[in-house]
Amino acid sequence: MRAVVLRETGGPEVLVPAEVPVPSPGPGQVLLRVEAAAVSAGETRMRSGAIPMPFPLPVVFGAEAVGVVEAVGPGVEPAVRDRRFVGVTGGRGSYAEFAVANLAMLAAVPDGLEPTDVVAMAAPGAMAFGLARKAGLGTGETALIEGGSGKIGNYLVPLAGRSARVVATAGTAPGRDRVRALGAEVVLDHSTPDWPDRLPGKVDVVFEMVGGAVADRLLDVLTPGTGRMLVYGSLSGAPTALDAAKLRERGLRVIGCGGPGWAADIFGVDLPGFLAAAARGEVARPVIEAVLPLADAAEAHRRLEAGRLVGRVVLVP
Numbered sequence: 244m245r246a247v248v249l250r251e252t253g254g255p256e257v258l259v260p261a262e263v264p265v266p267s268p269g270p271g272q273v274l275l276r277v278e279a280a281a282v283s284a285g286e287t288r289m290r291s292g293a294i295p296m297p298f299p300l301p302v303v304f305g306a307e308a309v310g311v312v313e314a315v316g317p318g319v320e321p322a323v324r325d326r327r328f329v330g331v332t333g334g335r336g337s338y339a340e341f342a343v344a345n346l347a348m349l350a351a352v353p354d355g356l357e358p359t360d361v362v363a364m365a366a367p368g369a370m371a372f373g374l375a376r377k378a379g380l381g382t383g384e385t386a387l388i389e390g391g392s393g394k395i396g397n398y399l400v401p402l403a404g405r406s407a408r409v410v411a412t413a414g415t416a417p418g419r420d421r422v423r424a425l426g427a428e429v430v431l432d433h434s435t436p437d438w439p440d441r442l443p444g445k446v447d448v449v450f451e452m453v454g455g456a457v458a459d460r461l462l463d464v465l466t467p468g469t470g471r472m473l474v475y476g477s478l479s480g481a482p483t484a485l486d487a488a489k490l491r492e493r494g495l496r497v498i499g500c501g502g503p504g505w506a507a508d509i510f511g512v513d514l515p516g517f518l519a520a521a522a523r524g525e526v527a528r529p530v531i532e533a534v535l536p537l538a539d540a541a542e543a544h545r546r547l548e549a550g551r552l553v554g555r556v557v558l559v560p
């Protein structure tokens with residue numbers, strides 16, 4: 244089969260098209276005939292060596308895929324054959340004509356959704372559903388969404404807005420316009436470090452993914468007694484140091500969104516829920532920057548690294 248292989252870490256050019264054997268599904272796995280694979284910023288960092296490569300090289304690269312089940316491994320119901328699934332392939336293997344994936348990390352795609360749309364929206368959409376579920380936003384509460392202009396924000400802003408008043412941030416004027424259009428009532432520019440000073444009062448939930456000093460500063464804007472902070476990223480790369488005394492004295496909760504159980508819930512609960520909502524037309528449209536042939540994986544990585552892409556780059560075999 245055709246695939247894109249990574250033999251060493253480095254610039255985008257280390258992603259090389261090659262002929263490789265079709266993989267065999269192991270226990271609990273299926274073989275997908277890949278229809279589309281989405282490229283992520285995490286993959287560009289892994290390819291470049293900025294974050295550790297969790298598997299030995301060479302490897303067929305890529306993590307997110309949508310495709311039709313061609314074969315099933317031991318312990319998997321044959322009934323799933325010929326059905327379309329979307330999800331992740333365990334960090335490798337999706338930049339290819341065929342890929343194996345654990346069925347537990349996939350969800351069936353409802354009829355009526357385009358494969359390229361589905362692969363673009365599945366991971367950020369499921370994350371948004373998972374974050375909203377964990378936050379348990381009540382009617383009339385106020386949510387602060389950092390990076391409302393990002394891929395997760397595209398789904399989280401309207402979702403939170405169903406019950407809560409949304410305050411969101413974006414670093415560019417077009418991003419702020421988009422976040423407003425998604426339903427945020429107050430939109431702040433996070434490009435200056437003092438942006439929390441411009442918040443319009445206390446908030447009940449902070450969706451935190453920046454890290455560094457801003458995370459601790461945002462504890463100050465949470466409602467004492469009921470306020471909660473969901474920590475799901477550290478975009479700034481700076482360590483997050485939260486003052487435990489603030490948590491104790493103000494009765495605040497910090498909820499870590501990662502680790503054991505998180506992925507199982509995201510793929511087992513939130514992804515099916517998100518896809519069902521997408522099929523009913525209840526979620527935001529995915530933003531797709533480009534759909535490129537599989538052999539252009541290096542170009543896809545170049546585009547992600549070149550700048551602030553709003554939407555996703557998708558590869559099709």
Ligand SMILES: NC(=O)c1ccc[n+]([C@@H]2O[C@H](COP(=O)([O-])OP(=O)(O)OC[C@H]3O[C@@H](n4cnc5c(N)ncnc54)[C@H](OP(=O)(O)O)[C@@H]3O)[C@@H](O)[C@H]2O)c1
Nearest residue numbers: 390392393394395413414415418433452475476477478500
């Ligand atoms: N825990 C998990 O399982 C999990 C899974 C997936 C992703 N994540 C994390 O979720 C975060 C968002 O992912 P994404 O896919 O939505 O990313 P994305 O599409 O790259 O968007 C990043 C967002 O962050 C904003 N941003 C950049 N610098 C900022 C700053 N200093 N303060 C506030 N916002 C800032 C960007 O705004 P502008 O471009 O408008 O400046 C943009 O809205 C990342 O940190 C990622 O690592 C966690």
